[in-house]
Amino acid sequence: MSWHHDKHNPHTIISPATLENVTKNPFRSDIERTFLHIDMDAFFASVEIRDNPALEGRPVAVGGSHGNRGVVTAANYIARKYGLKAGMTAVEARRRCPHAVFLRVRGEKYTYVSAQIMAALERFSPDMRPLSVDEASLEITGCLKLYGGAVRIGEEIKQLIWSKFRLPSTVGIGPNRLVAKMAANLGKPDGLLVIHSEEAAEVFAPLPVDKMIGIGKATTNALNGIGITTLGQLAKAPDRLLKSRFGILGPVMKKLARGEWSGRMRKDEDRGPIERSIGHQRTYGEPISDPAALKAKLVALAEMVARRVRRARMVGRVLTLTIRYTDFTTISHQSVLPVITDDEDELILHAWRLLNEALEEKRKVRLLGLSLGRLKSKEKHDRQLDIFFSNLKLKHEELHNALDNLRDRFGERVIARAMGGRWEPRK
DNA sequence: TCTGGGGTCCTAGGACCC
DNA sequence: TCTGGGGTCCTAGGACCC
Numbered sequence A: 001m002s003w004h005h006d007k008h009n010p011h012t013i014i015s016p017a018t019l020e021n022v023t024k025n026p027f028r029s030d031i032e033r034t035f036l037h038i039d040m041d042a043f044f045a046s047v048e049i050r051d052n053p054a055l056e057g058r059p060v061a062v063g064g065s066h067g068n069r070g071v072v073t074a075a076n077y078i079a080r081k082y083g084l085k086a087g088m089t090a091v092e093a094r095r096r097c098p099h100a101v102f103l104r105v106r107g108e109k110y111t112y113v114s115a116q117i118m119a120a121l122e123r124f125s126p127d128m129r130p131l132s133v134d135e136a137s138l139e140i141t142g143c144l145k146l147y148g149g150a151v152r153i154g155e156e157i158k159q160l161i162w163s164k165f166r167l168p169s170t171v172g173i174g175p176n177r178l179v180a181k182m183a184a185n186l187g188k189p190d191g192l193l194v195i196h197s198e199e200a201a202e203v204f205a206p207l208p209v210d211k212m213i214g215i216g217k218a219t220t221n222a223l224n225g226i227g228i229t230t231l232g233q234l235a236k237a238p239d240r241l242l243k244s245r246f247g248i249l250g251p252v253m254k255k256l257a258r259g260e261w262s263g264r265m266r267k268d269e270d271r272g273p274i275e276r277s278i279g280h281q282r283t284y285g286e287p288i289s290d291p292a293a294l295k296a297k298l299v300a301l302a303e304m305v306a307r308r309v310r311r312a313r314m315v316g317r318v319l320t321l322t323i324r325y326t327d328f329t330t331i332s333h334q335s336v337l338p339v340i341t342d343d344e345d346e347l348i349l350h351a352w353r354l355l356n357e358a359l360e361e362k363r364k365v366r367l368l369g370l371s372l373g374r375l376k377s378k379e380k381h382d383r384q385l386d387i388f389f390s391n392l393k394l395k396h397e398e399l400h401n402a403l404d405n406l407r408d409r410f411g412e413r414v415i416a417r418a419m420g421g422r423w424e425p426r427k
Numbered sequence B, C: 001t002c003t004g005g006g007g008t009c010c011t012a013g014g015a016c017c018c
Helices: A016-022 A043-051 A090-096 A107-124 A141-147 A150-165 A177-187 A197-204 A217-225 A231-236 A239-246 A249-257 A291-311 A344-358 A378-383 A387-410
Strands: A035-040 A060-062 A101-103 A128-132 A135-139 A169-174 A192-194 A278-288 A314-325 A330-341 A365-373
Touching: A035 A107, A035 A150, A035 A177, A043 A060, A043 A107, A090 A101, A107 A128, A107 A135, A107 A150, A135 A177, A141 A150, A150 A169, A150 A192, A169 A177, A177 A192, A177 A197, A197 A231, A217 A239, A231 A249, A239 A249, A278 A291, A278 A314, A291 A314, A291 A344, A291 A365, A291 A387, A314 A344, A314 A378, A330 A344, A330 A365, A344 A365
Parallel strands: A060 A101, A169 A192
Antiparallel strands: A035 A135, A035 A169, A128 A135, A278 A365, A314 A330, A314 A365
């Protein structure tokens, strides 16, 4: 494991002495592949601070800015010193750090910045995969020579993101995507960490099991229950024990703990994004039990979902309704729609049906969610449609486009749907 | 600590078909 | 007729990630 880190000056993240080393490729690329993982540091908070220098040097949390019913979605490293972190309730965060600045989440802005960063990363490797809004994985095996080694590439990427976007990031480098990602996690913040294949198991061994990607709360509890608390212990655990307790996942976890991994980051990685879904959910300040009020919320959700689906030029087939009651029990009902669609009327009709099937009488609803899944490209779908039907559809689409334009220009509320019996499910 | 919102993937039972 | 095994789809729920 080698560190290339200079907290005081993000411009020079690597010492001249290290630079000497990296011209020798840290990986034997003839037999090994090399991956680079880049992860933005406290991304949402960093973007906000960049755009408002008055926040520099202060504890900053994004999220939890209005009311008490919210959570922090990102906290800068100063705020983290007070224990603030993503997922913490606003109440708890304010208790721990009353003088922190709490900011509204501005999702569109982060998405925009993210897209620019991803575009910039693309020039470093033809195999660049965005994994979320703030991280990406690159295979750099083929471009090591071009740039003079893996660490050089990491250094250039960090420097580019700093100089072009004024945002701090951490780079991890390893023999597979998993080890590279773990290296980035361990190298935070503002770091560049290399973990070689031979040393991965050794580096992971002292870590608690929940530091491993894919091992969350439930699995951690289960592992602790059989006396396994560190990745080192997991790496040495008997296969039989793991298999009986976790099924096929057991041996997989063990391999991960040893730094061995050859799988995919995501299922859709090599077949394109075909199973994606688009959805929205809302937690209501006041829990709702009145059917008319529930319907109004459902209509609003359906409109948001349909609009995003149309904007993405997709159509979808599976509608999922989620209901969370005040005691936090959460249920979901889904159904395959009779037609593949991007039409809110269709969504409303079936969402309302699902709600009536699923909702337990008189219980108060804390959250409603609506999601359209099994999406596919509208163009592809339309080509398969009968010309006769496409002509009929045209009028409807013109209406939708007009409404979408109005909403884009004047906000979500400019046009409210008239409530009527039109969407009542047929008995 | 009284718990947001965006997702993906996996599992397991039942239906249904051959 | 009470009876096999495999494949695939549908559905609900849960784990996990950022």
